[in-house]
Amino acid sequence: MTSRSLTPDADAGMAGDSLGREAWRRLKQNKAAMASLWLLATITLVCVAGPWLTPWGLADVDWNAFGVAPTLDGGHWLGTDANGRDLLTRTLYGGRVSLSVALVATLVSLAIGVLYGAVSGYLGGRVDNLMMRFVDIMYSLPFMFLVILLMVVFGRNILLIYAAIGAVEWLDMARIVRGQTLALKRREFIEAAHALGVKDRKIVTRHLIPNAIGPVIVYVTLTVPKVILLESFLSFLGLGVQEPLTSWGVLISEGTDMMQTAPWMLLVPSVFLALTLFCLNFLGDGLRDALDPKTR
């Protein structure tokens, strides 16, 4: 198990460029992943271009259509909400918020969590102990007050809220990556790299993290729905999006209240969310295979 894992890094000079190209080539061969990628791109594009696609604005009220079911004539293809606003339009706008929350928060949690966990696990001993106690502390703090405080200090800034969510979600990621690192670092290929005098920094970034990529990618795909729904709780507190702007999480929780009387209000945003998650999942699996150093 040593030699193969070591070789790509023995000539690390050319790795950066060809690694990406190689992975991309392999990803392209995965049909499910590519279909997901295209669908995800389409959803994103539709959400971004939303305002020009529907005849209604975000806050436009159709005074003749309060809570009407989806219909082809009348212009509300996916129905209206209780306030007479076009649900398709609002779902598309909501997608902008939710997709960007998911993107920013996931990236933040990925960046902090993976590096933190890998360093902690690799260095081990007292450093690991200290770093993990800090994680314990972060876990234990009441999230709601943490976010409120951030808002008090920095003002009502939507980007900051995204970052706050990411700053909480990285904890699980750090614990998982650290666990993987603890197991990996005793393997021969890491010890061999160590013996060869490869720098710690390089061992972490070139050997440990790529070998922990599988669980990381899966956990990322699990983080996305969590983050999107967490945002709706923050909106409840008045810390997320404010009316008339909305998000998928907010639309879904509003729809739950109307579940029995106007099911489309729950179904429409839920379908968008579910589709996105399915795509992310298949794309994640494809990426994992493409990036896996063992199968390279």
Place this chain on the structure above:
Amino acid sequence: MLSYSLKRLLQAIPTMLIVITIAFFLMRVAPGGPFDGERALPPEIEANLMAAYHLDEPLPQQYLRYLGNLLQGDFGPSFKYKDFSVTELILQGFPVSLEIGGLAILLALALGLPLGIAAALNRNSAIDYAVMGTALAGIAVPNFVVAPLLALVFGVLLGWLPAGGWNDGALPNLVLPVVALSIQQIAYIARMMRASMIEVLGSHYIRTARAKGLSERLVVWRHAIRPALLPVVSYLGPAIAGIITGSVVIEQIFGIPGIGRYFVQGALNRDYTLVMGTVVFYGALIVLLNLVVDLLYSALDPQIRYDD
């Protein structure tokens, strides 16, 4: 191992002290107070309330008072639920949350792990797609949708099970909340188990084991499952702490008298003593469970050692 555990437990003291300190001041600088409500209180009555709960003292003094009481095991009175102390509320509610949460975790493990393993062993087959499709649906539908839906279908429309209520923990009352709580966990565990199984099955030593001519069954059971459990276990530590301390959504929808609601309601009501009680309790669980996880690592992978 024993000395390591003892050392970790000793470290819990400074960890908890830091948690308590940060949480105490964090909560007190947040806007809103325990007596802000739909009706503004006349100033003289607000003054009486502040005095009764020592909120008129300087913050550091209140902090020391709190620590002092905590050392004597006194979490203080709840601001909102006046006939109970915070200790009583947690002691009364935790067994309930533990029962529901514990059952949910057992169910999640009992279903999630085999499903994940089966999907990994039959990768890209119909089984795989069926399991992962279902799991994704479980992840995509939040519990605040699942719970009322279950109550509606099985409680109202079919009438098979109670739509809510605790009824001192009678079995029929347990079913829906446990199912609602576990659906997402089943999906999480199945997803993670599948991925890490695939990872392990592709690794060199499994290939080596296969090359040695070991039967597939032996390879899977002896060599693959244990290391594959590692990321699941990492996830489970904090996840279990979260689940056995209850879920506000499940408790409110099914009328379960657990402690999950105190985490959210306590915070929304600015019930300072109750919030601190939940923070201390939850923090202790986190510390404990993460220790258990670290010990489990060595059991799953003997190469993992904690030398100091």
Place this chain on the structure above:
Amino acid sequence: MRKTRLFAGGLLLASTCLSSSAFAETLDIGVTGELASFDTSQVSGGIWESQILMDVYEGLVKKSPDGELLPGMAESWEISEDGLTYTFHLREDAAWSDGEPVTAEDFVFGWRHLLDPANASKYAYMLYPVAGAEAVNTGEQPPEALGVASLDDGRTFQVTLDAPTPYFLQQLTHYTAYPAPKHTHEQYGDDWVKLDHIVTNGAFTPVKWVSQSHIDVRPNPEYYDAEDVTLDGVTYHTIEDRNAGVSRFRAGELDIMREYSSSMYGLLKDELPEATHMSTYLGSYYYAFNHREGHPTTDPRVREALNLAARRNVISEQIMGGTFQPALSFVPDGIAHYDVQEMALEGDMDARLARARELLEAAGYGPDNPLHLRLRYNTTDEHKKIAVAMAAMWRPLGVEVEMINAEATVHYQTIAEGDFDIARAGWIADYNDAENFLSLLHTGVGNNYGAYSNPDYDALLDQAADTLDLDERQQLLEQAEALALEDDALIPMLYYVSRNLVNTRLAGWEDNIEDDHPSRWVHFAD
């Protein structure tokens, strides 16, 4: 409900039957929150709390099923001519659930307990009409200074007021005016309220409390009308999620659910027309204008324009599905001794909008200088829908509305500090009197969120407070409200309605304007 209902899931059957006694006719009531305490001085003010407390305690007077005042612990009373002294004669057979008689001493003790600053009662101000009450509550005077006395060896309770208070008898039905058992206080100290020691003087007495789940009460054998009480007990289920309450009612687990959400009304009306109750209620849903310096809402033209453009019937009918009533007054329709004072909004909607545009233009707002308003509301689905609708109604006038939602504690703290242009608020009457609403617009009152201040208005209210003649007082109060509406002091928007689900097998449950339903009147009809 009969708890003998069988669940179809076969293997689950056994355990269910074991846990329920076969023919118990207990009443299962879903209440929307958790009781704070059986000590009436510690109650947090949720409307669900009075349901439980009025079942286990009884004041000097009590309420009939339709909300009329009846003699309670007092069988008769006299009011002095100046309206300042009330003398109550307690009934001979008034008793606590341990058999001890209820005496005037218990009232004296209970009221002093409520006003003792050390007990920090939130609702102590309800007894402020009593002489010396405020001084006792602020600690300036000892509890003995309170204007209450036990006479005739405890058979007569006398109260002295600071000013004639026509609604005082009404107030006595509120839990702040209940007696407290002096003998168990003396015996057990602070532990008197623990279920092991608690005694109550109402039709029921508590026997079990699982926090956040339910409270069980049993009939009080010592209650003077114990023979009339046919229920075996009442169970109050804490149900914070209103849709869950509806599900549990539909599943037959509850006999009464004390609230349902507006979004479920249409479905319930169709499915359970007999069980779905909706009735006039003494509650007002309004938007407060900020009258403090520096807010655009200080301009009366702006306030009038915003009031003109509000289409209340669209909100109540289209958006809330009929679960609110459109309101043109602050004091809700149905208050005793009061004729509703509606604000004059002349013309049809087009005319009103045209007038609103003129007013805004006159106030200096237009396309180049749009009116920007910050509208605050506390987060619930209903408040959100209403805020969105209001913003949409003002948008055609060129008004830009910035909606800001927050959790309740933050919302009320923020609006009490005056950080808003328009704020959502509501008021549910504590007692059936217009003064209860109108005092919210008096200068310097804590609940006057918008800080409306009009010396003429204050003078009318002060004058009414000293007026004994009910008709004369009514006129003064009506004049005051008319003045405030003329000023566009606020946006009266909706009247609350009471919404209950009630098992059709129940008799003795009547809709009433205060939505009070003592369980002692309720029984199963078959």
